[in-house]
Amino acid sequence: MADIDLNARFHESGIGAVLAQLDAELVGLKPVKRRIREIAALLLVDKLRRDVGLTAQPPTLHMSFTGNPGTGKTTVAARMADILHRLGYIRSNHLVSVTRDDLVGQYIGHTAPKTKEILKKAMGGVLFIDEAYYLYRPENERDYGQESIEILLQVMESRRDDLVVILAGYADRMNRFFTSNPGFRSRIAHHIDFPDYEPAELLAIAELMLQDQNYRFSPPARDAFVRYLDARMQQPHFSNARSVRNALDRARLRQAVRLFDARDQPLTPEALMTLEPGEILASRVFTVAAGAAP
Amino acid sequence: MRITQGTFSFLPDLTDDQITRQIAYCQRNGWAVNIEFTDDPHPRNTYWEMWGQPMFDFKDPAAVLYELKECRKVHKDRSYIRVSAFDATAGWESVRLSFIADRPLEEPGFALQRQEGDGRSIRYTTRAYATDKPAGDRY
Numbered sequence: 001m002a003d004i005d006l007n008a009r010f011h012e013s014g015i016g017a018v019l020a021q022l023d024a025e026l027v028g029l030k031p032v033k034r035r036i037r038e039i040a041a042l043l044l045v046d047k048l049r050r051d052v053g054l055t056a057q058p059p060t061l062h063m064s065f066t067g068n069p070g071t072g073k074t075t076v077a078a079r080m081a082d083i084l085h086r087l088g089y090i091r092s093n094h095l096v097s098v099t100r101d102d103l104v105g106q107y108i109g110h111t112a113p114k115t116k117e118i119l120k121k122a123m124g125g126v127l128f129i130d131e132a133y134y135l136y137r138p139e140n141e142r143d144y145g146q147e148s149i150e151i152l153l154q155v156m157e158s159r160r161d162d163l164v165v166i167l168a169g170y171a172d173r174m175n176r177f178f179t180s181n182p183g184f185r186s187r188i189a190h191h192i193d194f195p196d197y198e199p200a201e202l203l204a205i206a207e208l209m210l211q212d213q214n215y216r217f218s219p220p221a222r223d224a225f226v227r228y229l230d231a232r233m234q235q236p237h238f239s240n241a242r243s244v245r246n247a248l249d250r251a252r253l254r255q256a257v258r259l260f261d262a263r264d265q266p267l268t269p270e271a272l273m274t275l276e277p278g279e280i281l282a283s284r285v286f287t288v289a290a291g292a293a294p
Numbered sequence: 295m296r297i298t299q300g301t302f303s304f305l306p307d308l309t310d311d312q313i314t315r316q317i318a319y320c321q322r323n324g325w326a327v328n329i330e331f332t333d334d335p336h337p338r339n340t341y342w343e344m345w346g347q348p349m350f351d352f353k354d355p356a357a358v359l360y361e362l363k364e365c366r367k368v369h370k371d372r373s374y375i376r377v378s379a380f381d382a383t384a385g386w387e388s389v390r391l392s393f394i395a396d397r398p399l400e401e402p403g404f405a406l407q408r409q410e411g412d413g414r415s416i417r418y419t420t421r422a423y424a425t426d427k428p429a430g431d432r433y
Contacts, residue, residue, distance in 0.1 A: 092353050119357075120360060121352060121357070123353070123360075124353055124355075124356060124357075125353060125354065162354070163356075
């Protein structure tokens with residue numbers, strides 16, 4: 001049997017580009033990237049094996065993403081369709097993003113057609129169920145969510161090569177969901193946990209977000225933002241990248257007001273782009289932090 | 295008598311694999327795929343019953359094929375089933391492709407009827423043997 005040039009196959013598959021892009025555009029998320037790398041490797045090796053006539057079942061790629069708010073679950077899921085399509089696992093590059101409302105009906109007999117319709121829409125691509133634990137409501141035994149779960153399970157099992165299902169939600173609630181639906185846990189091959197971000201990663205995320213919107217920190221503003229993150233992370237309801245985005249949105253508001261108030265002075269394009277420390281330090285987070293400190 | 299109509303009417307019936315690829319072609323062009331059935335084979339019977347709704351937002355042939363199989367569970371060997379693709383683009387707004395996907399096991403064909411008119415003129419018409427029986431019992 002002829003030798004197989006894995007290196008050449010790796011290059012022509014374009015996997016390298018997919019992984020590099022993932023690295024460049026998503027900060028942190030080590031375990032997530034590692035798992036995507038593993039999946040990519042498996043799919044490539046699988047293709048090679050098929051080429052030489054070694055048959056195997058296509059791998060199951062249903063996934064569950066768990067993690068705290070703002071850790072990038074939805075962002076990665078949106079990417080997943082693109083990644084799996086480029087790896088040649090799914091036929092079309094489309095993601096159908098749904099929540100409980102889209103799957104569960106309002107009256108008897110409404111749920112099954114509704115769930116099936118969504119599943120058919122997602123075929124060939126990725127079905128992303130955000131906050132999947134809402135599907136199961138143990139406190140109401142007549143809840144139609146269970147019916148939807150049964151159809152989902154059946155399709156996940158029988159039409160594995162037609163669609164990939166990704167569930168996402170907060171870790172503790174997803175765990176409770178899986179405990180009460182053991183069939184779900186075993187049908188999902190990849191349970192990926194999204195870790196919280198480190199302060200340095202959050203800063204990098206902030207700079208990426210600003211760059212995308214053609215803003216940037218002045219050096220003192222950058223220092224102020226580091227202090228802001230320190231203070232904000234101590235406070236309740238910190239939701240990682242989402243909190244960063246909200247903080248930046250508010251800083252943009254304050255910058256606009258500052259420029260507006262100084263409208264009799266000449267304005268440079270530089271000034272339109274730059275966030276100054278004043279915009280960060282005006283945040284309520286600092287007064288709360290100072291008040292809490294003895 | 296084997297009824298033919300629509301695209302590929304000169305070819306043998308398409309296999310599921312070929313149907314899948316035709317559907318993929320339609321979806322690539324952004325056409326809505328429909329499944330229709332009838333048990334009245336008359337060529338002027340253009341409005342067939344629809345199976346479900348037009349599938350505007352399905353991106354993958356697997357979903358349409360699923361519906362086709364559901365339709366076959368009810369109508370296989372008892373009706374004609376056809377797949378058609380509707381182009382909603384302004385200016386077209388019509389069916390761009392349609393083919394018969396399933397047909398009854400036996401197709402008895404048509405009788406030619408003559409009607410004597412004034413003088414020696416004769417009017418011709420065809421009548422499907424199948425329509426002698428009531429709808430639902432034809433095949």
